[in-house]
Amino acid sequence: MALAALGACALLFMPLLAGAQTIEYTVLTLGKPSGAEVVNHAKDKSTSTYTFNDRGRGPELKSSWRVDSNGMPLQLQISGKSYMKTPLSETFARSDAGVGSWTAGGKKTTAAAPGGFYLPLDAPPSYQALLATALLRAPGNSLPLLPVGTATAREVAREQVKLSSGESMTVRAIQISGMSYEPTVVWLDDSNRLFADVSGWFSVVRKTATSEVDRLLGIEEAIARTYREDLAKSLSDIPAGPLLIRNSRLFDPRTRQATAGTSVLVIGKRIAAVGPDGKVHVPEGVRTIDAGQRFLMPGLWDNHVHITGVDTILNLASGITSVRDLANDEQVLPELEKRIDAGTELGPRIVRAGFIDAEGPFSGPTRARIKTQADAERWIDWYAQNGYRQIKVYSSMDPAMIAPLANFAHARALRLSGHVPAFMTAQQFVEAGADEIQHLNFIFLNFLAKEAADTRGPTRFTAVGRHAMDIDPADPRVKQFIDFLVARQTVLDPTINIFEDMFEGAPDRISPGYENIVGRLPPVVARNMVGGEVTSTPEDKPRYAQAMPALKRMLKALHEAGVAMVPGSDSPSGFGLLRELEVWSAAGISNADVLRAATLTSAQVNRRASDVGVVAPGMLADFILVDGDPLQNISDLHKVRTIVKDGVLYDAAKLYAAVGVQPAP
Secondary structure, three states, X not given: OHHHHHHXXXXXXXXXXXXXXXXXXXXXXXXXXXXXXXXXXXXOOEEEEEEEOEOOEOOEEEEEEEEOOOOOEEEEEEEEEOOOOOEEEEEEEEOXXXXXXXXXXXXXXXXXXXXXXXXXXXXXXXXXXXXXXHHHHOHHHEEEEEOOOEEEEEEEEEEEEEOOOOOEEEEEEEEEEOOOOOOEEEEEOOOOOEEEEOOOOEEEEEHHHHHHHHHHHHHXXXXXXXXXXXXXXXXXXXXXXXXXXXXXXXXXXXXXXXXXXXXXXEEOOEEEEXXXXXXXXXXXXXXXXXXXXXXXXXOEEEEEEOOOOOHHHHHHHOOEEEEEEOOOOOOOHHHHHHHHHHOOOOOOEEEEEEEEEEOOOOOOOOOOEEOOHHHHHHHHHHHHHOOOOEEEEOOOOOHHHHHHXXXXXXXXXXXXXXXXXXXXXXXXXXXOOOOEEEOOHHHHHOOOOOOOOOOOOOHHHHHHHHHHHHOOOOOHHHHHHHHHHHHOOOEEEOOOHHHHHHHHOOOOOEOOOOOOOHHHOOHHXXXXXXXXXXXXXXXXXXXXXXXXXXXXXXXHHHHHHOOEEOOOOOOOOOHHHHHHHHHHHHOOXXXXXXXXXXXXXXXXXXXXXXXXOOOOOOOEOEEEEEOOOOOOOHHHHHHXXXXXXXXXXXXXXXXXXXXXXXXXO
C-alpha cells in the first residue's frame, strides 16, 4: 500500500513541462480516422493544431498556451474555425496581480481570477490534460473555473498500455466533475499529458495507441454503468400493486381534446381502465395519486436522436418515453436498449434505425460504409436480423442504389428514410421508394438542384440560408411537390429547431429558444449554449434573416396539406424536442395537432401504436403529468412533473437533479 501511494505521489508531482516533446494524436469517429491533433511542448510554451472532418464540418484550430508552476493558465490564444466553419478567436491572460482578461465570442471580460482555471469555449483535446493536472494539484482536488463553475477531479483507474512501438506506458483515468451533466474522464500519461479521450462515438488518442481505444472505453463504460445502475435503483418508483391516478385532465390525441376529472388505473406495465373520477373500479391495495387537475397525456416521442450517456435521463425527465435513434454505434445501442428494458438503466424505449452511407470524404459516422449494392444488402440483412425497424441512408449514397435498396429493405419489413443523397432531388428520392425524409432543408433543396447539386457538405445548409425566402409554398411547382408527398404518404422528420441556430444564432448569444433554459443548466453547460451560425457573407445576412420565417411557412403548408410529420430534435436531448414542438406551434400549427404528432402519429409511423401513443385500456402505462395546459401554451411541456413509463413512476425534479439541472418553475 505504501509503495502504491508513493507511486501515485510520484506521478502527481511529475514536472508539468517534462521537456520539449511533439505528440501526435489521431481523431477517430466510430473507430475510423477523421482528424488529428499535433501538440508541440516546449520549455515554456505549448502549441497545438487540431482539426477533424465530420461530413464537411469540423473545427480547424491553432492554439498556444503557457502555464505556471501549478499548471494554471497564464496565457492562451486560440484561432481558426468552429465546428460550423465560422471564424473564431479566443484569448486569455492572467496578470501578476491575479486579474484575468479574456475575449470569447467577440466579448471581452476582465475579472479577479485568484485560483481560477480558464475554460475556453473552443479548445483542443489536449487542453483537458491541463485542467486534470491542475485539479489533481489543487487543495481538495477542486478549482473554480473561469468564467463560471467549479470542477473537481479524482483518479478512477490506472492501466498499462502498449504502443505500436512495442513499448509500455502507465496511463491514468482522471474523472472530472463539474464540466457537464455527469462526470467525464480523460486519460493522462506518466508526464501528465493527454493520452486519450475516448467515447463510443468520438475519440482522440495517441497516434501510436489507437489499438487501445476499445479497452480504455470498456473501463470507462464499466465505471459509468455502475453509476447509472445506482441512479436507476434510487430514482425508479415501482408500485407494489395497482396504481390509480385521479383528478387529471386527460388529453386524447385521437380527438385532440382534454377531459377533466379523469382517472387512469395501472396494473403492472399496462393501463387497466380509464374513466371519470369515481367511476373506475378500484381494486384492493391500490396506491392513489391525486393529479391536482394536471394535464395527463401520452409520453412524448423524439423521432431523431443519437442517444448516448446522460441523454437517457434528460429525455426521460423531459417527458420523452420513446425515441427513434437514427444513427449510432450498432455494437453499443442494442446493449443500451437491453439495459433500459431490464430497468437497470434509466431511459426511454428505443426504436433503432440502421445507418448506411457510401465510402467517401463526406461519409457519415457509421461502420456501415459501403462500396457496392451487395455491401449495402449485407448490412440491411444484418440490421433486419438484429431488431432494427428502419434503414437510414445518407448523403454520399449513389442515387442509383436507392430504388433497389428500398425494395430490399421493404422485403424485410424495414422502412427506408434518410438524407436525400447528393445529386438527387427529394422527389426522385421518394420516387425511388423512400418512406421518409429527414430534415426540412431537403424539401427546399428539391428546388435548388442547380445551386446545390452536391449536398454532402455544408452547402445543404448555406444554399437554404440564401434561397429559402425565394421558395413560396403557394408557388404551383411547390404545391405540386407537396401534393406528390401527400399522395405517396411520405413522412417528414423536419428537425426545424436545428436551423434556428444556423440562421439566427451568433457566437456571442445564447442559442435561440434556450434563453429561458440556460439558467437551469450546470454553469459550464450553460456557458457553452451559444449560437452556432453557418458562415454567411455580409450580402447574405439579410437573406439568412428571412430563412427561418420561410422554413416556418413551409412547415405549416406541409401540415395543412396533409403531409405526415413526426417531431425530432437532432439537438440537445430533452430540451431539443421541446424546442422543436415550440417552433411547430410558432409556425401556426395548432397545439392539439403538435401534441398528436408527438404522441399518436409518432407511434403509428414507428409501428408501435398497438402499445403506446394514447392513454387507453390495454396500452402500456406510458404517460406524463404536466403542470399547465400545453393546448394553450406549448411551452408548458417544460413543466413535466411526473413520468410513468411501463408502469414505473419517475419524479422529473429528481431526474433533473441527478444531472445537475433545475426543474422548470
